[in-house]
Amino acid sequence: MGKFVCIHGHFYQPPRENPWLEAVEVQDSAAPFHDWNQRVTAEGYAPNAAARVLNPAGKIEDIVSNYQRVSFNFGPTLLDWMAKEKPGMVEALQEADRVSRERWGHGNAMAQVYNHLIMPLATRRDKLTQIRWGLKDFAHYFGRPAEGMWLAETAVDLESLELMAAEGVKFTILAPHQAQAVRPLEGADWQKVGPEGVDGSRAYRVSTPAGDIAVFFYQGPMSRGVAFEGLLDDGARFAARIKDALPGGENPLLLLATDGESYGHHHRFGEMALAFALNRLEQDPEVQLINPAAYLEAHPPQWEARVLEDSSWSCPHGVERWRSNCGCALDPGRGWSQAWRTPLRQAVDRLLERLSAVMEEAGGALFKDPWAARDAYVDLILDDSLEAREKFLGEHQSHVLSPEEVMRVFMLLESQRWGLFAATSCAWFFDDLAGIEAVQNLRFAARALQLAGELDGGGWEEEIMGILAQARSNQPGEGDGDDIWRRRVAPAKVGPRRVAAHAAISGVMGEEPPPEELFVYDLISSGHRHRSNLGLDLSWGKLTVTHRRLGRPHPIVYAALHTGGHEFLAQVAYDPGEWDPVALEQPVEPLLRMLDQRGIRELMAKSLGGDAFTLGDLFLEGRxxxxxxxxxxxxxxxxxxxxxxxxxxxxxxxxxxxxxxxxxxxxxxxxxxxxxxxxxxxxxxxxxxxxxxxxxxxxxxxxxxxxxxxxxxxxxxxxxxxxxxxxxxxxxxxxxxxxxxxxxxxxxxxxxxxxxxxxxxxxxxxxxxxxxxxxxxxxxxxxxxxxxxxxx
Structure with a gap:
């Protein structure tokens, strides 16, 4: 018996990886940090794992993990990045979940639909993949099945809840205005929910064709106060406001839900205010901290609810923010139009339609069930080892596949992966088509098109760009979607020769052979040679470039020249087979002695053929x-x-x-x-x-x-x-x-x-x-x- 408090943090960053490299490149807008993932981690995520509690003299008397006392979900793509770049953060979250399980019998961690797409705008198949990928990603990191799942932007429809229930999800969290009607389970008449929102002091049952799922509706005013009204300026005031807002009734729950970035990133020292408030509440005999899963077990729903279809927490117009010029904007004062949202949505939907057709046709020849294979592909995103690949193929291939067919399998699945990423919600949330979020989604789309085009002959890009041409940026210099694609998306494309050029140019000045690994590529070097004379450096040799996920080797020949200062040149071609690096040694020597740069360039072009690359062709990090x-x-x-x-x-x-x-x-x-x-x-x-x-x-x-x-x-x-x-x-x-x-x-x-x-x-x-x-x-x-x- 008592009054219960739960604070939920939705911790999320959009996927920022260059889809050709699977690495986050430097983002100058995040300076002095390398990129926005690094910056938000330093300013918010990490401080919440070690929040300071100060004594009256301003000294640190304790350092605590807020994650051990709040409910939280971390976006799967963010967790995947953390596992590579900040493994200590993942360990802190795992420890918090373990501690909370010991305390309440249920962990604080919740799952999330995989790459934060707006579920009501997705097809049934894509919804199911998002749920299954999110649940598998969660189990991979937390070692247990997820009980709850967060919906991106809390955007909900009954079909999404049905699929979640079918996959074993017990509950989700929604905004108070997303309840349409409620009633006691005894079968009384439905009570329409007014504009002030639903009573969030209890859990509700929502019935779906696949079974029931519980829904918690967070307390709106105070959640908004945390995000927008300065509640985190003072931890004592925050705790007092929570205490004052505790509802009456039997075993009532006060549930707050906010973006986790509020605690430190959006509001400096917000993690300290949260830690202070949690300490104050824990010391109050009338209050019990809890997480939703523990509350649900102790107090199962006695009421049921109908959710408002196609609604979300951040758009009063439902889900229009992600497909139309509904008026929602981060900075309405600029007067910018969001008319670009509609053609961007149409372009991504058309892309997903075409990708679905390729999955049916090409996947039907390779898999027992193409869609079951796609749902299982998250296992290889998390573990791309040879053993995991063999297990995956053994379970899903329709017959013993040839090496060429195996490569087609992974090209197909990677095209599906990046196609789903192109639908990530953030592209529409912000105010302009030329923003980094929308451009990022377009790059995901370009990667999906590139891969799928090799499977079915392509020809889609012009169709997609024709739709994008109807989307116009608010910034005059950016033009329309077609302009942005040609200027900021197409040049980012990467192929094996550009990878080889990057490796060759990067090493020529330091007389280093190509590395064994470069982002998501494996490189095998043979016959590497280097000669230098009076500041002139020349390297050449053979490389086999293999994309780690696709498994397709590309034999390449290369030569790289550094003439001093900022001048670099690489000549790269696919290996014709008979080219011998040793044969270049004799004609190179006199040219180097004479410092004949023109002669060396002509020799490189004649001997290797292929294309020339310069310093500007290096990936941003390498440049x-x-x-x-x-x-x-x-x-x-x-x-x-x-x-x-x-x-x-x-x-x-x-x-x-x-x-x-x-x-x-x-x-x-x-x-x-x-x-x-x-x-x-x-x-x-x-x-x-x-x-x-x-x-x-x-x-x-x-x-x-x-x-x-x-x-x-x-x-x-x-x-x-x-x-x-x-x-x-x-x-x-x-x-x-x-x-x-x-x-x-x-x-x-x-x-x-x-x-x-x-x-x-x-x-x-x-x-x-x-x-x-x-x-x-x-x-x-x-x-x-x-x-x-x-x-x-």
Missing amino acids: RSLAQEMLSRTLAGEFDLARNLYDTHRDTMRFLQEINVPRPKLFEALASAVLAGELIQLLVGDPRSLSPGRLGEIVSQARELDLNLEGPRVNRAVEEALSVEVAALAAEPGDAMALERAGAILDLREALSLDPNLWEAQNIVFGLAQRLGRQNLTEGLAALGRRLNLDL
Whole structure:
């Protein structure tokens, strides 16, 4: 008996992978982070796994996982990215689910339809795939069947609930206005739900042709308050508002549901407000925290509901936001039109229709049941090992497939995968066709078209682009959907030769052979040669490029030339079979001796044939990396020159300062750059060579010249160096040198008024204190913890 509180967080980012590389490329709008997944993780997801609880003096008295006390779902595509890039986050979520199962008998984690498409706008087959992929992804990470499932944008129709119920899903969460009518189970008359929404203090049963499913309707006003009205500005006020809003009745439930990004990303320190509120509620004898599955078992539905078909939580017009110019916009003040949404929806729907036809025809010749094979393909998305592939084929192939047929199988399934991704909701949610979300969906569509076109002869692209031409961006320079496709989608396409060109150009300056792996491609090199003379570098050889998921090998011959500076050239062709890398050695030598660049280019083109590629043809990540390497080489000598200039004129500048004469701004910029550069080199180098004395010298010089060295690169170097030292202490608490270096880094921070993020170092030292027991910490470790703002 009591009053129950559940806070649900829907944690989600759209899939951002380049579909040809299966990697998220750098996104400048997310700076200083590599991409938006990295940024939102750092600002929100990770802080919620280690939320600070402060004492009245502002010291950290506890670090807690909010995930252990709230209901949550993470988008499957986001979880897949985390498993590769941030495995510690996945472990934190798994631990939270385990702890909540021990506490309440049911885990906090819920599943989600796979790639966040709007279910009422999908076909029955696509809905079923979304549900089955989402459930399998959940079981893969959490080691148990999901009890609940989140619908993208809570967009619902009865068919989606029917399919969820048939797959064993016990409940979902909807917005209060998505209930159309309710009544007690005893069979009373239906009561129409008014504009204020349904009573969300209980669970409801919804009957479907496949069986019943429970629905929770979250509390609307306070959920909006968390997202939009500053409730997370004060954890105490948040807790008080929850307590005041607790409903009456028998065993009532107050369920809040918000985007998980509210807690830290959208509202800085929102995770701390959430942690404080949860602590306050846990200490209240009248309140019990709970998750939906546990509440459902203890208090099964006594009422039933009818849901409002084709409704969602974020569009008052139903699901029109994802197919029409309904008026919903992130920034209505701009006056932009969303008329582009309709042709974009039509183009994606047409794509999915064509892909479905290919699945029926080509898949029918390969599989016992093409759609069952597609539903099972998520197993290979999660585990693409040879054993998993053999198991998949053994279960689904209609006959023993030839190697060529096996390649067709995976081309077909990959086209289905990227076609579904093209329907991800985010493309329509934002305000313009030229936004990164819509362009991302178009790239998914292009990849699906490319793969399916090889299976049935293609010819669809012009049809799709004809529909897209009716969609016009609000930004005059962007044009229509056809323009955006040709300018921002088509150039992103990748084939085996471009992969080979990237590998060859990336390695030529460093005299390195092609790597064994490049994104989602496996590379096997043979006959690699390299020659150089007076800054002219030439590499050539053979490569076999194989897409890991498709399994189709492409024999390729290549040559790469670096003429110095920013000029790179690669000549790449499919291997004709008789080409021998050794045969190129004799004609190359005299051309290199004479530095005959033109002759080398002509030899490359004549010997290999194929196509020429330049630095601009490299993938974005490779372009950035190679440009950085060129700059580093160029600037290495310049830094020494700058250091000499600084040393030569330092005394003069100090004298000018002493007699109150302004120093030249050029010198100040030079001095700041030199000292910051040396500081970064010291911090990111070998920790054993980090000299507290040298750090002190840099501090003294900066102070005497009144220089400000604070900046993102210096702060990041301090963060990394400090984390290395405290990690060494966690491994060996008696490491006196690591303790000394950590102290010196904090001295540096204070002396130069730097502002690094101490989050990771605080987590490590707090964990060490918990492991050893605070009373067992040496005075040195305790003092270090106090300097990190820990209450030790």
